[in-house]
Amino acid sequence: MEKAVALLSGGIDSPVAIALMKERLDVIAVHFHQQPLSGEKEIEKVKELAKKLELSRIYLVPFVDVLKELTQKCSHNHYFLLSKILMFKAAEKIASKEGGKYLITGENLAQVSSQTLSNLTAITKFIHVEIFRPVLTFDKQEIIAKAEKIGTYELSKGPELCCLLGPKHPATKSSAEQIQKELEKINVDKLIEKSLERAEMLEF
Numbered sequence: 623m624e625k626a627v628a629l630l631s632g633g634i635d636s637p638v639a640i641a642l643m644k645e646r647l648d649v650i651a652v653h654f655h656q657q658p659l660s661g662e663k664e665i666e667k668v669k670e671l672a673k674k675l676e677l678s679r680i681y682l683v684p685f686v687d688v689l690k691e692l693t694q695k696c697s698h699n700h701y702f703l704l705s706k707i708l709m710f711k712a713a714e715k716i717a718s719k720e721g722g723k724y725l726i727t728g729e730n731l732a733q734v735s736s737q738t739l740s741n742l743t744a745i746t747k748f749i750h751v752e753i754f755r756p757v758l759t760f761d762k763q764e765i766i767a768k769a770e771k772i773g774t775y776e777l778s779k780g781p782e783l784c785c786l787l788g789p790k791h792p793a794t795k796s797s798a799e800q801i802q803k804e805l806e807k808i809n810v811d812k813l814i815e816k817s818l819e820r821a822e823m824l825e826f
Contacts, residue, residue, distance in 0.1 A: 623648045626754070627717040628726035629709060630680065632668050635728030635757055637774040638765050640675050642756040643726050650720055651677050654685040654709050654817075670777050673826055681716055683821040685709070688813045695807045699793045703741050704804055710749045712814045717751055725753045730760060740795045747798045748805075 628640045630651040640649055653668045665682060672680045685705075692704050713725055729737050746753060757765055769775035 625722035626724040627722045634778040638768045639728040639756045641772045651680040696804045698789045702792045729755045738794045744796045
């Protein structure tokens, strides 16, 4: 079975995305955490989700230093877009290490302001492996119903922590050219490398 690396956020959408793909692919999860800004519960929640999804392996990657760098050096209204690109790039490196051919995400078109068609298109242009977005066109109730069915809803519900450093009014439109200029303000490779060096890998 071919391998894929799935971005597991702890919210409702990404566990559903994983559940939809895990019968077809050997899925390894990666979670980008915000400790010490967040509490220990963030990681415990993700561990429980990984167990519920019957995943064999998860990478826990510290990402606060990366996110702080984005807030200090880049356009803040592009924060969510830029942070997602850096997460994808880090996940891409994990996929390469693990022999994975694909990434899986719980992105859902226009469900939140940063997940517009324009922004999703811009993200994809910076990633070199194929991205599967299995809940892309689901409405929220469809996702919740699936989450309840697979038993992840109660674990996932509640506020997500992805907004701790984010802007109140994120950009809803972007171009690859704009994003490239923002990425040139930081040392992308070095930031990702440092985070991955400190990553913890758990097996269940």
